[in-house]
Amino acid sequence: MRRxxxxxxxxxxxxxxxxxxxxxxxxxxxxxxxxxxxMDILIGDGGFGLGTFFRHAFNSTVTGFxxxxxxxxxxxxxxxxxDIFGRSVVxxxxxxxxxxxxxxxxxxxxxxxTLTSNLRPxxxxxxxxxxxxxxxxxxxxxxxxxxxxxxxxxxxYIGMGANFGISKSNLVGxxxxxxxxxxxxxxxENLTDRFRNKITSFxxxxxxxxxx
Numbered sequence: 001m002r003r004x005x006x007x008x009x010x011x012x013x014x015x016x017x018x019x020x021x022x023x024x025x026x027x028x029x030x031x032x033x034x035x036x037x038x039m040d041i042l043i044g045d046g047g048f049g050l051g052t053f054f055r056h057a058f059n060s061t062v063t064g065f066x067x068x069x070x071x072x073x074x075x076x077x078x079x080x081x082x083d084i085f086g087r088s089v090v091x092x093x094x095x096x097x098x099x100x101x102x103x104x105x106x107x108x109x110x111x112x113x114t115l116t117s118n119l120r121p122x123x124x125x126x127x128x129x130x131x132x133x134x135x136x137x138x139x140x141x142x143x144x145x146x147x148x149x150x151x152x153x154x155x156x157y158i159g160m161g162a163n164f165g166i167s168k169s170n171l172v173g174x175x176x177x178x179x180x181x182x183x184x185x186x187x188x189e190n191l192t193d194r195f196r197n198k199i200t201s202f203x204x205x206x207x208x209x210x211x212x
Contacts, residue, residue, distance in 0.1 A: 029060070029112070029117065030117035030166055031060075032057070032117075032168060032211060033168060033169075033211040033212050034056055034057040035054075035055065035056055035057075035211065035212050036053075036054070036055045036171045036209050036210065036211045036212070037052075037053070037054050037055075037209055037210060037212075038052070038053060038171055038207060038208050038209015038210060039051065039052050039053075039207075039208055039209065040052065040053060040067065040069055040205050040206070040207055041205065041206040041208070042069055042071055042203045042204070042205050043203065043204045043205075044071055044201050044202060044203040044204070045073075045074060045076075045201050045202060046071055046072040046073050046074040046099070046201065047071070047072055047074075048071070049069055049070055049071025049072070049099075049203070050069065050070060050071075051067055051068055051069025051070065051205075052067065052068055052069075053065055053066065053067035053068075053207070053209070054066050054067075055107070060109065060112060061108060061109045061112055062106060062107070062108060062109075063106065063107040063108075063109070063122075064104070064105070064106055064107075065104070065105060065106070065107060065124075065126065066102075066103070066104045067102075067103055067126065068100070068101070068102045068103075069099075069100070069101060070098060070099070070100045071098070071099050071201075071203075072096060072097065072098055072099065073097045073098070073099040073132070073188075073190075073199050073201060074097070074190060075190035075191050075194065075196060077191060077194070078090050078093060078190065078191065079091055090137070092191045092192050092194075093137045093190065093191060093192075094136070094137060094189050094190065094191060094192045094193075095134040095135060095136060095137055095188065095189050095190060096134065096135045096136075096137055096141075096144070097132055097133070097134050097188045097190055098132065098133040098134075098135075099130070099132060099179075099181070099199065099201070100130065100131040100132070100133065101128065101129075101130040101131075101155060101156075101157075101179065101181065102128045102129055102130070102131075103126035103127060103128040103156055103157065104126060104127070104128055105124060105125050105126025105127060105156070106124070106125065106126075107122045107123070107124045108122055108123050108124075109121070109122045110122055110123065117166050118164065118165060118166055119162055119164060120162055120163040120164075121160070121161070121162040122160065122161060122162065122163075123158075123159070123160045124157075124158070124159050124160065124161065124175065124177075125156065125157070125158045125159070126156050126157055127154075127155070127156030127157075128154075128155075128156065129152070129153070129154055130152070130153040130154060130155050130181045131150060131151075131152065131153075132150070132151040132152070132153060132181075132183065132188055132199075133148050133149070133150060133151075134148065134149045134151065134188055134189070135147060135148050135149075151183055151184070151185065151187075151188055152183070152184050152185075153181040153182055153183040153184060153199070154181065154182055154184075155179060155180050155181030155182060155199070156179070156180065156181075157177045157178055157179040157180070158177070158178055159175050159176050159177035159178060160175065160176055161173055161174055161175020161176060161205070161207075162174060162175070163207075167211075168211060169210060169211055169212075170209075170210060170211070171207060171208070171209040171210065171211050172207065172208060173206075173207035174204070174205070174206055174207065175204075175205050175207065176202070176203070176204055176205070177202070177203045177205060178200070178201075178202050179199070179200065179201045179202075179203065180198065180199070180200045181198070181199045181200075182197065182198055183196070183197050183198065183199065
């Protein structure tokens with residue numbers, strides 16, 4: 001009799017526990033605002049650069065973007081040293097070259113179903129026109145822009161990166177990009193009598209922005 005009473009006492013608990021396990025829903029995926037805008041901080045072959053971007057998510061995996069940045073582009077053959085007066089000198093340098101690409105492209109999110117929303121990796125590609133500005137190296141940095149010349153190119157980049165965190169208002173990300181641009185005309189002259197018709201650069205880019 002006691003055994004029967006114990007079974008009747010604990011049976012509802014087992015049934016309740018089983019029902020809870022069956023009815024507990026899976027946690028839905030995080031949904032983020034579709035638009036984001038912010039700034040890029042670039043570290044590349046030529047030093048630091050700055051940029052800006054706008055992104056729009058078409059769905060949970062595909063995002064379109066437009067971005068613009070400015071950084072210095074250096075010839076691989078440049079050799080920089082410090083003279084006896086503490087000045088930075090590059091032997092044979094003719095011009096400073098500034099790289100200003102405007103790109104439109106897409107990001108594709110990876111592993112959406114297997115990774116948590118704290119880490120959202122993606123691959124990315126973009127293309128568009130590029131403006132190059134050259135200024136004479138022999139002149140002081142700011143005054144040299146009075147003799148600036150413009151060059152035009154077309155190019156783009158491929159890369160991969162990730163966005164971090166589950167904030168619905170702040171965007172933090174990091175990506176790696178490989179740029180290539182083909183210059184129209186005779187190219188750019190970083191070093192005396194050495195013209196470049198193609199620019200390639202690798203950048204590590206920190207993305208900081210807002211989502212809305």
